[in-house]
Amino acid sequence: MRVSKVLVVDDRSTAREGIASLLPACDVAGCLRADANTTLRMAIANGAPFDVVLLDASLAPTAAFVRELVTVGGGVRVLLSTDGEEGAALAVQIGASDVVARPFVAAELAFRVERAASQDLRADKRRPRKSDVLIGTGAWIKELYDRIAMVAATDATVAIFGESGTGKELVARTIHNSSRRHDAPFVVVNCAAIPEALLEDELFGHVRGAFTDATRDRDGLLVAAHTGTLFLDEIGEMPLALQAKLLRVLQSQEFRRIGDDADRQVDVRIITATNRDLDQLVASGAFRQDLFYRINVFPLHLPPLRxxxxxxxxxxxxxxxxxxxxxxxxxxxxxxxxxxxxxxxxxxxxxxxxxxxxxxxxxxxxxxxxxxxxxxxxxxxxxxxxxxxxxxxxxxxxxxxxxxxxxxxxxxxxxxxxxxxxxxxxxxxxxxxxxxxxxxxxxxxxxxxxxxx
Ligand SMILES: Nc1ncnc2c1ncn2[C@@H]1O[C@H](COP(=O)(O)OP(=O)(O)O)[C@@H](O)[C@H]1O
Ligand SMILES: [Mg+2]
The missing domain is CATH 1.10.8.60 (Helicase, Ruva Protein; domain 3)
Known part of the structure; x- marks a missing residue:
């Protein structure tokens, strides 16, 4: 496999070494200042050298800066690194292709870098299918379409909030169909409709012998959604034990089948929906706060029809x-x-x-x-x-x-x-x-x- 070249833009002088040690398979260069000129000069040095620019969100990069970087860098992908939860929204705003949270988890960082490096820029533009048309008038629907277009171009996790029947699933499908994943499956899992005991098996699958009825290996829906989108409806109903497993998927795209002794990797984009108040569920201990932060990177709120x-x-x-x-x-x-x-x-x-x-x-x-x-x-x-x-x-x-x-x-x-x-x-x-x-x-x-x- 080709070695990916990564340019780290960060004003901490030790950032490059730290990241290089987390990305042993990549060729990592560093750049201290987010000054556009310096960065661009490095990005264009020797032709089109970098596949991915890892950009520190605290340097407050702008959309114009990222656009210039992408143009001059010959399609370089920009990966935003961030300390806070608000990073994904910024990534979408400025046109970064993905976001990665600090402190870095090695597996996650490597995964996102490689995924960004292999993304096909040309596949991003796609119009929704006719059956997915979201009807509406006025400012809210324009803003919704804008936000859908922004986030569809990325792999960011999307959280859709709204009362039942406000179009959450339709919005999720629209995002999937407008994304580079549109030819891959869109898999719907309703966390409220599947009995708690079966949900883990549905999602993650099992290996033969994992339990009495497990006469053969079975892949879960996560695998069914590989390279596509997994829509987790009624995420607020997910049992706490499964929330921990889902968090792991979101962090490193890794999971384990029931009864398996090895991890597996998947490439899925996750979209969640709920009609519950997740803040309140977090406060009452029914929903993990860390998972909430992970899924809430790009919230979309659908207003009730009234x-x-x-x-x-x-x-x-x-x-x-x-x-x-x-x-x-x-x-x-x-x-x-x-x-x-x-x-x-x-x-x-x-x-x-x-x-x-x-x-x-x-x-x-x-x-x-x-x-x-x-x-x-x-x-x-x-x-x-x-x-x-x-x-x-x-x-x-x-x-x-x-x-x-x-x-x-x-x-x-x-x-x-x-x-x-x-x-x-x-x-x-x-x-x-x-x-x-x-x-x-x-x-x-x-x-x-x-x-x-
Ligand atoms: N803005 C909209 N334009 C057209 N159809 C819509 C719109 N919002 C919802 N619908 C339709 O209403 C029904 C319920 O929407 P759905 O996405 O299942 O809602 P939710 O997931 O929020 O319960 C679906 O048939 C959907 O296609
Ligand atoms: Mg629904």
Whole structure:
């Protein structure tokens, strides 16, 4: 195998020797100052000499610096070394390909250096597949896409937080599909769904004879995910004993099958998800603090759907398109009154619940559109109690229009019910022009006939 050349940029004069002793298989050179000129001169000396630059985070390198280094260094990979937990976020920001924590663990350092050295720069750019499209509007989804793009280009561990149904798994898949690992497996392990006693076997596998039923060697899901991504869903439910083993995987990509007497190595990118408050689990002793730091290097927080009602219409149309094909029903859209009910509802089950409700409505819909009567959602409260909070992150005009629509639907529904669907009578009682009332009822697709006596 080719010897990897490593340039250590660190302002501790002993750093190079220390690292060289940890990387006996590499050719290690040192550079004291993070001054761009010095570093670049060293990086380009004798052609393109370095495979990996190990850069000290405390020197506060910038994205421009890293870009220059990569360009001038002919595709040199930058590995950020850091004392703190915030290192991974910085790595992603500045475009470093990976991060390694100090104090160094020899196996981990060697592994990350070799992996960085063998990374193919050209494979990084890839667009998500169509089925993975994350629907949303406004600033949060733009930021989410930016953060996904940043982290997909690296092997950093990602921790996704959010209530059930907010899209955690979809985000994890999107990261995998946008990463250089996209052709390798994406393996999902739900730590809450697998009985505690079986989880270790599922993840790590066993050797023959490890326990009574172990009649042959069996690889676990970690091996199944080799060169790909392992998605650990509900990580907060992982038993403490397994947490220690997972920590080891994260530190050195090493693990041991049950009953084995030798370690094995894997190359997996780990993405975790949870709807629990990990800080609290750490405080109560149910989750290891060191593991928490390891997985929390690049957190992504997905907001609940009720905090972004502006996404509801888009998602409804997205799922109408999805199920139109599956159900083979020519449903072209949704009436405004029916949509208004979706927008007004709080969706405790988030996008998953919305998806189910759209599906249900399409199953029962008889016409070419989803109408009010097709929608099975708890009745919205009155116009004033329908939504408790006002979302000031969105344009006034939009929010106001939604409030008006919801009010109009509620008012007209009650009005028509009181007058048994009789328009003339209802208009008189409400002090409205009959034609205006008629056009509003039409606009909201309110079915007058259901109020007839
Ligand atoms: N922003 C989104 N755009 C499109 N579909 C979404 C979005 N968020 C969630 N979904 C869909 O909602 C369902 C639940 O999402 P999932 O990722 O399983 O949630 P979680 O893992 O957080 O429980 C899936 O069918 C997913 O495709
Ligand atoms: Mg899930």
């Amino acid at each position: 905090a972004r009602p502006e996404d509801v219409p888009l998602l409804v149309h997205h799922f109408i398109n999805k199920y139109r094909v599956r159900l083979g029903k020519a449903i072209g859209g949704i009436a405004p009154a029916a949509l208004a009910r979706f927008v007004a509802y709080e969706f405790p089950g988030n996008v998953r619940e919305l998806e189910n409700k759209v599906h249900q409505a399409m199953v029962v819909a008889a016409g070419p559109m989803i109408v009010d009567a097709d929608v099975q959602l708890p009745a919205p409260g009155s116009a004033t109690s329908g939504r408790s909070r006002v979302d000031i992150s969105r344009p006034f005009r939009e929010v106001k229009q939604e409030a008006i629509d919801a009010f109009e639907v509620a008012y007209l529904t009650d009005l028509l019910r009181a007058h048994h669907g009789n328009l003339a009578q209802a208009a008189r009682a409400a002090g409205m022009d009959r034609k205006n009332l008629w056009s509003l009822v039409e606009r909201h697709a309110i079915d007058r006939t259901k109020f007839k006596k």
